[in-house]
Each structure stands twice: as C-alpha cells, then as structure tokens.
Amino acid sequence: MTRHVQALVVGGGISGLVCAYALRKAGIDAHLFEASPRPGGVIQSVTRDGFLLELGPQSFSATAQLRVLIQELGISDQIVQAPARAPRYVLVDGALRPVPLSPPAFFTSSLISASTKWGLVRDFFGKSLPPGTDESVAAFVRRKFSPQLLDHLMGPFVSGVYAGDPERLSLRSAFPSLHEAESSAGSIIRGMFRTAKSKTGPRERPTLLTFREGNETVIRALSTSLGPAMRTATNITGIAAEGGGSFSVCVESNGASDSISTKSLIIATPTNVIGNLLSQLDSSFESLFALVEYAPVAVVSLGYRRSDIRHSLDGFGFLVPRSSGLHVLGTVWNSSLFPGRAPDGHALLTSFVGGATDPSAAVLPTDELASLVHREISPVLSITGDPVFASVTVWPRALPQYNLGHGDRLAAAAKLLQNHPGIWLAGNYLRGPAIGSCVEQALAVAKEVREALEK
Numbered sequence: 285m286t287r288h289v290q291a292l293v294v295g296g297g298i299s300g301l302v303c304a305y306a307l308r309k310a311g312i313d314a315h316l317f318e319a320s321p322r323p324g325g326v327i328q329s330v331t332r333d334g335f336l337l338e339l340g341p342q343s344f345s346a347t348a349q350l351r352v353l354i355q356e357l358g359i360s361d362q363i364v365q366a367p368a369r370a371p372r373y374v375l376v377d378g379a380l381r382p383v384p385l386s387p388p389a390f391f392t393s394s395l396i397s398a399s400t401k402w403g404l405v406r407d408f409f410g411k412s413l414p415p416g417t418d419e420s421v422a423a424f425v426r427r428k429f430s431p432q433l434l435d436h437l438m439g440p441f442v443s444g445v446y447a448g449d450p451e452r453l454s455l456r457s458a459f460p461s462l463h464e465a466e467s468s469a470g471s472i473i474r475g476m477f478r479t480a481k482s483k484t485g486p487r488e489r490p491t492l493l494t495f496r497e498g499n500e501t502v503i504r505a506l507s508t509s510l511g512p513a514m515r516t517a518t519n520i521t522g523i524a525a526e527g528g529g530s531f532s533v534c535v536e537s538n539g540a541s542d543s544i545s546t547k548s549l550i551i552a553t554p555t556n557v558i559g560n561l562l563s564q565l566d567s568s569f570e571s572l573f574a575l576v577e578y579a580p581v582a583v584v585s586l587g588y589r590r591s592d593i594r595h596s597l598d599g600f601g602f603l604v605p606r607s608s609g610l611h612v613l614g615t616v617w618n619s620s621l622f623p624g625r626a627p628d629g630h631a632l633l634t635s636f637v638g639g640a641t642d643p644s645a646a647v648l649p650t651d652e653l654a655s656l657v658h659r660e661i662s663p664v665l666s667i668t669g670d671p672v673f674a675s676v677t678v679w680p681r682a683l684p685q686y687n688l689g690h691g692d693r694l695a696a697a698a699k700l701l702q703n704h705p706g707i708w709l710a711g712n713y714l715r716g717p718a719i720g721s722c723v724e725q726a727l728a729v730a731k732e733v734r735e736a737l738e739k
C-alpha cells in the first residue's frame with residue numbers, strides 16, 4: 285500500500301534541510317529524501333592530514349535568521365568568527381591591493397580612478413534611471429561608473445559570489461538591491477541609504493562565520509533534529525499527479541523502488557533535476573529549467589609550511605580580476621581566518637578555478653589543477669616551497685547563474701506552478717546563492733506550506 289506523508293522535501297542541501305526542519309518544528313509531518321549517502325549538498329567539511337577543509341563554501345555571512353536557526357539547533361557555542369577587520373585584497377598589476385571597505389577608504393584608494401570617484405559623486409547628487417530592459421552587471425557598472433571599476437572590483441566580486449560572468453549576469457536578478465536603489469531613488473547611493481534607514485529590527489554586522497569543526501556542523505545538527513524523517517541514499521525519480529490534489533512520488537533506494545503519496549511537495553534540488561522530475565506533469569518545466577545555467581568551479585586547497593610563505597597572510601584572501609590572465613578566481617586564507625584549519629606551523633589556502641568566464645579550467649585533471657594553482661599563487665604570496673598537502677574538488681554545476689532573463693524564467697516557472705498547487709520550490713537559484721539567502725528562502729517556503737495546510 286502506498287504510504288502517505290503530510291509533506292515531502294526532495295533534496296537535503298541546506299535549502300531542503302532547513303525547510304523540512306521548519307515544517308517539523310511547526311508540527312507538520314514532513315519527510316526529507318536525499319539522493320546522496322550524506323546530506324548537505326555542496327556543504328562538506330572534511331579533515332585530512334590535520335587540515336580542516338571545506339570542499340564547497342568556505343564560510344558564510346551571518347544573517348539574523350541564520351543566527352536564530354543556529355541558536356535553536358544548540359550550536360551557537362561552536363561558532364567561530366573571522367576577524368571583523370580582516371582586509372580583503374585584489375590582485376592588480378601583480379600586487380595585492382586592499383579592497384576599500386568604507387567610503388573614506390574608497391575615495392583615497394589608488395585602486396579607484398578619479399573618473400570612478402567622480403561617477404560616485406555624480407550618482408549621489410544626480411538622478412538616473414535604469415533602462416527598461418534587463419541590464420547586465422557589466423553594462424550597469426560601465427553606464428554608472430567606469431570600465432575600471434568593473435575590472436578591478438565588481439568583476440572580482442561577481443567571481444566571489446556567483447563565479448559568474450558580469451557581461452551575462454542580470455543586475456536586477458543578481459543584485460536586486462542595486463537595481464531597486466536606482467529605480468526608487470534615482471541614485472544607487474541615496475537608494476541604499478534609504479533602504480538601510482528603513483530597516484527595522486536588530487542590525488546584523490557583516491561578519492563571516494563558520495564552526496569550529498567546519499560548515500558541516502549546521503548540516504549535522506539539522507540532520508540530527510530530523511532523525512528518521514530524513515532518508516539519505518534515496519533518489520526521487522519521478523512525480524505524477526494523483527487524484528484529489530495528491531502527488532505520487534517515485535522513490536529509489538538500495539536498488540528497490542517504492543512510491544509515496546503527498547499533498548505538499550517541496551523540491552529543493554538543482555534546476556536540471558526539477559525540470560526532469562516535473563516533466564511528467566508538464567513538459568514545459570524541463571525546457572524552462574534547462575535555461576538556468578550553472579558555472580563549474582574547482583575548489584583547490586593547498587597546505588604549506590608557514591615558513592615557506594613570505595607573505596603575512598593578514599586577511600581574508602584575494603580576488604583576481606579577469607584582466608590578469610590567471611585561471612585562479614580568488615584565494616581564501618583559511619588558516620588566517622579560523623582556528624584549527626591547519627596543523628601547527630602550516631597554512632591552508634583555498635583557491636577557486638573556473639566559473640562562467642573560464643569553465644574549461646575547472647574540469648582539468650586534478651593534479652594539473654593543484655599545480656596550476658600553486659604556480660599562479662606562488663609569486664603573489666612569495667611562496668618558496670611546494671605544497672605539503674593538496675585537495676581538489678570539482679563541482680561541475682557549482683553555482684546557478686542569474687543571467688539575463690533569469691527573472692522572466694522564474695516568473696514563467698511560478699506561473700506554470702499555479703497549475704499544480706501543492707508543489708513548492710526551494711534552492712539557491714531563487715533568492716541568491718549565499719547560504720543565508722538559501723535559509724531565508726527555505727523558511728519562507730515552509731511558512732507558505734504551513735499556511736496552505738492550515739487553510
């Protein structure tokens with residue numbers, strides 16, 4: 285006999301786990317099925333040879349909702365915080381230059397040309413409106429400021445968040461606050477000030493966090509809280525409509541198939557899987573979701589003897605403008621940010637290669653990736669010895685690209701979903717790829733599901 289559950293979440297990355305957790309907290313009998321043997325999706329922390337590695341995200345920005353979640357899960361005491369004033373650098377003309385993090389630093393920075401500074405003054409005192417069409421991040425920065433700002437700061441920042449191509453990323457989808465600021469106030473700066481002023485509630489200072497034993501701590505805590513309501517190594521292979529507003533979900537586990545029926549289905553997988561799963565309900569889902577591109581990224585962690593690195597490593601790490609010609613997009617100095625990342629006398633540096641602007645580099649053989657990164661970062665950090673440790677993780681579909689037309693695609697998906705009440709989507713292609721944004725979106729979905737069930 286087919287088993288019925290009140291709510292079923294497909295996918296046990298942070299989005300699915302948080303959604304299932306919030307539903308169960310609200311007294312809903314929610315179950316989560318994750319295809320791989322371990323939950324967490326791209327969030328994976330492992331210890332090897334005394335180095336504590338993050339195979340996906342290296343840390344996350346604190347948001348108010350994340351703080352509450354961490355507190356509820358009882359893991360606040362395991363948080364470790366990066367030094368608040370850790371400088372970030374960009375590599376320009378072969379040298380690391382600090383990223384200006386305050387208005388005075390911006391105006392005195394040698395990274396920013398006089399014409400860019402003048403662009404900011406013009407923005408503050410002037411009035412502009414975004415074009416009516418979807419504008420790329422690159423076109424926006426060139427229109428409002430300068431090509432130099434795009435190359436030196438915005439491009440590297442876009443690599444850091446999306447591993448994206450600013451020529452193709454949509455400003456209104458990838459950085460909605462910038463688009464809204466200009467639309468509503470006629471000026472980015474005035475609009476941002478206005479938004480900051482209107483925010484109520486406690487202000488969250490921008491800080492980077494992880495846990496003593498790595499990002500995966502939050503995954504373990506969520507999994508523990510779900511207990512037997514979470515099943516790993518369980519692949520969802522099909523979804524069909526049953527009568528009476530229910531869905532029949534085909535589940536494969538240990539070579540056996542089964543089906544489960546539910547009226548509330550939350551799909552928290554990457555978009556290619558969603559398209560596939562929902563194609564039985566409407567084939568348009570597949571073609572629509574196929575249009576969401578993902579960028580591949582290789583995460584390369586190298587361990588060195590500290591004495592073999594002459595640079596002070598005083599900061600967060602550095603980002604690399606695409607004009608530099610390097611394959612490395614950026615490097616995080618893990619052991620400068622958090623304790624216990626490397627054995628005594630050693631340093632751990634994690635670099636990212638590939639992204640939307642250099643996809644073929646991300647899929648080079650792993651030993652080539654390790655030597656490429658060593659070759660490229662050695663002159664920057666004055667590294668004199670070979671790495672004593674290397675780990676390479678390749679994510680062929682690392683990050684969804686909020687490219688031009690992304691907003692229209694999401695709107696079309698929402699419209700299609702109106703024909704299938706009872707299905708919700710959660711994931712990092714909706715409100716931003718950052719862990720905090722995934723948590724926010726997953727909690728919002730859980731609220732909608734709860735409200736629908738209460739009707």
Ligand SMILES: Cc1cc2nc3c(=O)[nH]c(=O)nc-3n(C[C@H](O)[C@H](O)[C@H](O)COP(=O)(O)OP(=O)(O)OC[C@H]3O[C@@H](n4cnc5c(N)ncnc54)[C@H](O)[C@@H]3O)c2cc1C
Nearest residue numbers: 295297298299319325326340341342520711712717718719
């Ligand atoms: C290299 C890298 C670096 C990053 N750096 C940062 C950072 O520094 N800070 C930050 O905030 N964010 C960072 N991010 C982004 C952030 O980690 C992700 O956006 C977020 O973790 C995605 O979570 P998710 O649950 O939406 O998706 P995923 O983690 O992709 O989870 C989806 C889950 O669905 C499962 N699944 C797929 N198909 C099925 C199926 N048929 N049946 C059942 N389960 C299925 C998958 O196995 C997977 O576990 C980074 C991401 C990457 C890849």
